[in-house]
Amino acid sequence: MQGADTAWILTSTALVLFMTLPGLALFYAGLVRAQNVLSVLMNCFAIAATVSILWFAVGYSIAFGDGNAWWGGLGKSFLSGVGIDSVSGTIPETLFFMFQMTFAIITPALIVGAYPERIHFSFVVAFSVIWVAIVYAPVVHWVWGGGFLAEMGLLDFAGGVVVHVTAGISALVLAMMLGPRRGFPNEVQPPHSPGLTMIGAAMLWVGWFGFNAGSALAADAAAGMAMTVTHISAAAGAIAWSVMELIRYRKASLVGAVTGMVAGLATITPASGSVGPVGGLVLGIAGGVVCYMITQAVKQRFRIDDSLDVFAVHGVGGALGTLLTAFFVSAALGGNGLAEGMTMGSQLGVQALGIVIVAVWSGVLTAIIATVLKMFLTFRVDEETEVQGLDLSLHGERGYHNM
Amino acid sequence: MQGADTAWILTSTALVLFMTLPGLALFYAGLVRAQNVLSVLMNCFAIAATVSILWFAVGYSIAFGDGNAWWGGLGKSFLSGVGIDSVSGTIPETLFFMFQMTFAIITPALIVGAYPERIHFSFVVAFSVIWVAIVYAPVVHWVWGGGFLAEMGLLDFAGGVVVHVTAGISALVLAMMLGPRRGFPNEVQPPHSPGLTMIGAAMLWVGWFGFNAGSALAADAAAGMAMTVTHISAAAGAIAWSVMELIRYRKASLVGAVTGMVAGLATITPASGSVGPVGGLVLGIAGGVVCYMITQAVKQRFRIDDSLDVFAVHGVGGALGTLLTAFFVSAALGGNGLAEGMTMGSQLGVQALGIVIVAVWSGVLTAIIATVLKMFLTFRVDEETEVQGLDLSLHGERGYHNM
Amino acid sequence: MQGADTAWILTSTALVLFMTLPGLALFYAGLVRAQNVLSVLMNCFAIAATVSILWFAVGYSIAFGDGNAWWGGLGKSFLSGVGIDSVSGTIPETLFFMFQMTFAIITPALIVGAYPERIHFSFVVAFSVIWVAIVYAPVVHWVWGGGFLAEMGLLDFAGGVVVHVTAGISALVLAMMLGPRRGFPNEVQPPHSPGLTMIGAAMLWVGWFGFNAGSALAADAAAGMAMTVTHISAAAGAIAWSVMELIRYRKASLVGAVTGMVAGLATITPASGSVGPVGGLVLGIAGGVVCYMITQAVKQRFRIDDSLDVFAVHGVGGALGTLLTAFFVSAALGGNGLAEGMTMGSQLGVQALGIVIVAVWSGVLTAIIATVLKMFLTFRVDEETEVQGLDLSLHGERGYHNM
Amino acid sequence: MKFIVAIIKPHKLDDVREALAGVGIEGMTASEVKGYGRQKGQTEIYRGAEYQVNFVPKVKIEVAVDDDVVDNVVDAIRNAANTEKIGDGKIFVLDLQSAVRVRTGETGSDAL
Amino acid sequence: MKFIVAIIKPHKLDDVREALAGVGIEGMTASEVKGYGRQKGQTEIYRGAEYQVNFVPKVKIEVAVDDDVVDNVVDAIRNAANTEKIGDGKIFVLDLQSAVRVRTGETGSDAL
Amino acid sequence: MKFIVAIIKPHKLDDVREALAGVGIEGMTASEVKGYGRQKGQTEIYRGAEYQVNFVPKVKIEVAVDDDVVDNVVDAIRNAANTEKIGDGKIFVLDLQSAVRVRTGETGSDAL
Numbered sequence A, B, C: 001m002q003g004a005d006t007a008w009i010l011t012s013t014a015l016v017l018f019m020t021l022p023g024l025a026l027f028y029a030g031l032v033r034a035q036n037v038l039s040v041l042m043n044c045f046a047i048a049a050t051v052s053i054l055w056f057a058v059g060y061s062i063a064f065g066d067g068n069a070w071w072g073g074l075g076k077s078f079l080s081g082v083g084i085d086s087v088s089g090t091i092p093e094t095l096f097f098m099f100q101m102t103f104a105i106i107t108p109a110l111i112v113g114a115y116p117e118r119i120h121f122s123f124v125v126a127f128s129v130i131w132v133a134i135v136y137a138p139v140v141h142w143v144w145g146g147g148f149l150a151e152m153g154l155l156d157f158a159g160g161v162v163v164h165v166t167a168g169i170s171a172l173v174l175a176m177m178l179g180p181r182r183g184f185p186n187e188v189q190p191p192h193s194p195g196l197t198m199i200g201a202a203m204l205w206v207g208w209f210g211f212n213a214g215s216a217l218a219a220d221a222a223a224g225m226a227m228t229v230t231h232i233s234a235a236a237g238a239i240a241w242s243v244m245e246l247i248r249y250r251k252a253s254l255v256g257a258v259t260g261m262v263a264g265l266a267t268i269t270p271a272s273g274s275v276g277p278v279g280g281l282v283l284g285i286a287g288g289v290v291c292y293m294i295t296q297a298v299k300q301r302f303r304i305d306d307s308l309d310v311f312a313v314h315g316v317g318g319a320l321g322t323l324l325t326a327f328f329v330s331a332a333l334g335g336n337g338l339a340e341g342m343t344m345g346s347q348l349g350v351q352a353l354g355i356v357i358v359a360v361w362s363g364v365l366t367a368i369i370a371t372v373l374k375m376f377l378t379f380r381v382d383e384e385t386e387v388q389g390l391d392l393s394l395h396g397e398r399g400y401h402n403m
Numbered sequence D, E, F: 001m002k003f004i005v006a007i008i009k010p011h012k013l014d015d016v017r018e019a020l021a022g023v024g025i026e027g028m029t030a031s032e033v034k035g036y037g038r039q040k041g042q043t044e045i046y047r048g049a050e051y052q053v054n055f056v057p058k059v060k061i062e063v064a065v066d067d068d069v070v071d072n073v074v075d076a077i078r079n080a081a082n083t084e085k086i087g088d089g090k091i092f093v094l095d096l097q098s099a100v101r102v103r104t105g106e107t108g109s110d111a112l
């Protein structure tokens, strides 16, 4: 066991939990109506609590238990067999379990952005828990648990496919099944607090250091480089998105800048262990520009109310970064070099295949899970509740009291 | 000296300070009226500043100076004798001093929840500083400074007795002496910003990793396990509290969920170095359920306006966890095993005795300190000030400006 | 390479970025009118993004490239020659690059406090980027990059001169060139959200551990002592400022307490690697008192609308701490001892000379840069925009929506 | 001229604004208010303490109009604001003695 | 009918609401306002800069009533809102020409 | 007595308050409102979605005055609130039947 690596992963675990609580929760809460601010915070918080128990019960085992190329089995349920002295790599296995748990928390929490202001709370909780067990945990096993995608040579250092593609596709499917918010697209209300969104985004930026540099699972040169490319990509994404806004509106908005930052971060995530600083710069710019355009398309062209743009920013960003990794991993472009016997082309094939498989898997299963759950739980609240806002109706609370 | 342990405790110190500033401050500030939001933030901030100097002057010495089984003496006042090269265990003593200071800051800050919206600011500061010197520092010495409770074999890894019982009991006593808020219990106003409370709670969850896992004072397996049981207990506490609410009101609230999380964290704190993951799960559930019931009892049955439920959540949670540690420390229940020659029963006796001694000590001394201070300082503001709110009257500021 | 040192600097980098995003951004945002809250957040965020790219492109090279006593040259532009295995001291050079980048981000962000509520956004971005390249990076080279001030023996552990004097002087110059806010000094509006300011200040306190203790570039005794003196100085600064307010107004305000804390932190920054705990106490008190008085003088006497007191708090605090270091570094006063052949007097001379050179450099160049930029960009918005607030006019967003 | 004060449900504001435009009214003033009446507010519950919310959010619209259009305006508001549910609100008509446009000093109907 | 506008101290709202119920008034509209008058606001001080707060928080209550109960209503409000301190507020009575209940279209007293 | 309702631009509030003091009016009530009229609000844009803001922030001033000073008061408000730009606002004068000072029970002019 390595004390230094342990120290850094202890820290990274705190940083990644911080990304969801309160980071992502605030990022999303600022973008909805004031009457739904608490429901969004509650969605993220409840997901964190319930998924943690699910991960402890079976999730971790499915993802990292021994087993076959498809899943890890239930041998490590409730951490059975994992004692205080168990080691995973150079760190305690309990710590590895915790670090991975924070990923299992934030992934379904990302999906919260697809359905706010109209979904029923009990559906959110039930769906998220089941989704982590059935959709997410197996994918983790395939990519990071020695499963078949790992064997194929898929490069996904910190979760472009595992986290962002799964969440992005599932978000899109849920948004289509749930239907748009009342008044969408022309009469939905603007973000009630861009400031909250910026605070959350800032926490995401900081926390992402734990997400990407922590994925090195060591306090070493790889972690240093991962942090570097992550930061450069975030900055480049923010600038790229803002430039797009400046061109179109002659104004750069705060919400736009932070959204571009998240796009840059989602894009660099799969690449953060493979590419060099220049690669980070290119991926960030690409992420900012492409995600900006897709955001417009999904809402305006396709009229899908993926309310907070989970698919356009995370799904697309994660997939884009996964593809671009095939190029920028090459030493010629400043990366760590392609794997033995891989060419840019062959690597690109692997990356694309991985994306497709995981996208289909996530989309189909999400549709099935939601369809089944709808039989037992309220999927969408009634119109009066939606008009009044979910905070008071579903949680008996109000976000802001004046008189 | 161990670099890795130093790295982790440097981080933990930052995390625990973060728990108070702004974590706990926000957690509490969201629960009061808008006209008192700044006064609550100011209470926490002023306590952090003044207690830091007190800890430097005498607190640390009383707690960790050599000396006898009762107190550490004044030999280390102003860190005299503690140089840059002094070592404590495997880390610099200056760092150990700082890590412990963050505990000395948050403990009196927890008490802020007992008396908001009506107490006078100068009383808060004077009481807190004296309380840390007279009540808290000696208890630290008894339990962590090699004092008599340590010799008795009391198990309190991160402060169930030292932090939560002392703060909880003192809060209850102060609340009774101060009297309820105007209009209590039926006409007090609801929390003005549950969102702020959630942000603070999220920071507490993250910071608690430094609190509990940091208490291992090393970046090792014990830290990994402490983080694991802490997280599971927090999640379980949140779920347990929410389920209680669902049963009673068919609604789960955000304020309730985060309060249950804090209850789970307070409960696991003393046990976080002794129990295993399943122990964490059980303690979290127990904490959530029991603290929920006591919260109702204190306010509705006993009509005590411990305004933000410091006793019910921290005092009770900390004590409960301290007692349950006696069982879940046993290897049979997944813990690290009972100490040489201890049985569950004998350990339970030690735990109970520790709680009683510290509770009496805290309660009696708090009553005495407050009684004496009342002779020199305004204890409670006049009614007009209470009606108008403390922000403007005591601090010359307003929390929210619109026009 | 040292894993433990790497772990701590990875953490410190996250902490220092956290100081700007969202720390400093919130600290400033709470102090302006509600109609400008987003513009202040956007200034800080945009500076973080653009300066990051500038630092990557040339800033780091100018500061830490080999080269001469005056600048580091462009040899390390875009990190050319810096590979994943490059080492700087005991940590990866990429990490050292990142750690330093967070300083390059916060320094121009500090200047945001000089010109809010009236400056044009595009000017902010252009000025900040150019300023970092021309003003800041060279000074970094002089002091930390082995330049002539380092050779002179200037003691500036974490940036009293490099960060606070450069930012403070440039802020003062910009404020004078830009002119006061409409209605200054008698009719400007009060801080719209002291609570936001406190949240930001709390994050600054926590993040400053990474700033000062991280400047040890190792997880060692120096880091522990730096954290200790930093914390004590922050607490002392907060208390000193509050006492000044109590004397004058019989009320201690939250905004005042947190401002004093920042003053204490700015003051200890240059000294945090040289002085002992008692030195930290004295510097904190001195910082709180002196900065309080200068704040009054700048605005009331000299009628300069350095709106959020960047010069009075950071510039003065940083310079004061730099001077006092000459005394408290001496072993007699608990410090690490004066350098070979230095006396308090000679060291004081060096410190003073360093301050003067950097102050003149920053002031003159800031004036030149601003004068040139004014020819191409709008410096100040028109009156109607200023009245309406910058959020809607410049960014197309509103900070708070109700109806 | 008349000064019409209407209390409506918040989400009906845009509908009412459009309805008024429909009858040629291009100016109005709206504000957030809290209403008390037959429609009861929901209870809020925090940590087991129940808070009866007596006042529910409403929007108040104030519009000054010429005498001859009063009835159309009242009807327009009524139709636009009506959801047939308790709490839809009220329309009050007061007499308006004079009106002045600040910018031009125009008075009477011209000021509207 | 009359349209009564009362400016009171914020914490008196519930007392006034209950007092009105006491005289049979079950509907009213309240809003947050800022008052300027004899009662002066406290100064706020930030970093040594003093801000004279001219306006103090008040609550405005608007209630439409039948002519015959006007006096009772005014008295009820007065007694409930009175603290014998400067700043207790004012009660203004305006003439109300007509009232309509949006939901039902009822007019006059029935609309209240 | 008259009940004057003025809608002005928010930043003109202090000027108006001073102007009123100039004509001997020492009491008034102000509130934040949203105005709709000739002056159009700017569009807000978030992630490429444009939100047309129909209502612009205004401040409403309510002041009860004696009949004899009405004209001075209206003029004072007009001059103070005027920026010669669209959106400067309106001044409405309603009849005030009676006024009561809560604290003392004084009525009529004495209550103002």
Ligand SMILES: Nc1ncnc2c1ncn2[C@@H]1O[C@H](COP(=O)(O)OP(=O)(O)O)[C@@H](O)[C@H]1O
Pocket: D007, D034, D035, D036, D037, D038, D039, D040, D056, D058, D085, D086, D087, D088, D089, D090, E026, E027, E028, E029, E030, E062, E063, E064, E065, E101, E102, E103, E112
């Ligand atoms: N007498 C009144 N005076 C002023 N406003 C009233 C009065 N009665 C009701 N209101 C306003 O009208 C709103 C709706 O009234 P309510 O009795 O709840 O439903 P309805 O309009 O269907 O009768 C209330 O919330 C309140 O704002």
Ligand SMILES: Nc1ncnc2c1ncn2[C@@H]1O[C@H](COP(=O)(O)OP(=O)(O)O)[C@@H](O)[C@H]1O
Pocket: E007, E034, E035, E036, E037, E038, E039, E040, E056, E058, E085, E086, E087, E088, E089, E090, F026, F027, F028, F029, F030, F062, F063, F064, F065, F101, F102, F103, F112
């Ligand atoms: N002439 C007026 N017109 C409208 N509102 C007024 C007038 N005078 C006072 N008010 C309102 O009444 C409130 C109380 O008045 P004030 O003079 O402070 O105390 P008092 O009611 O005891 O005379 C003020 O804050 C203001 O809101």
Ligand SMILES: Nc1ncnc2c1ncn2[C@@H]1O[C@H](COP(=O)(O)OP(=O)(O)O)[C@@H](O)[C@H]1O
Pocket: D026, D027, D028, D029, D030, D062, D063, D064, D065, D101, D102, D103, D112, F007, F034, F035, F036, F037, F038, F039, F040, F056, F058, F085, F086, F087, F088, F089, F090
């Ligand atoms: N008919 C009306 N009734 C009530 N308020 C009105 C009316 N017309 C305009 N207002 C108010 O006056 C404000 C200014 O009116 P507007 O037409 O924008 O400019 P101007 O005052 O220059 O004509 C509006 O924002 C609205 O608040």
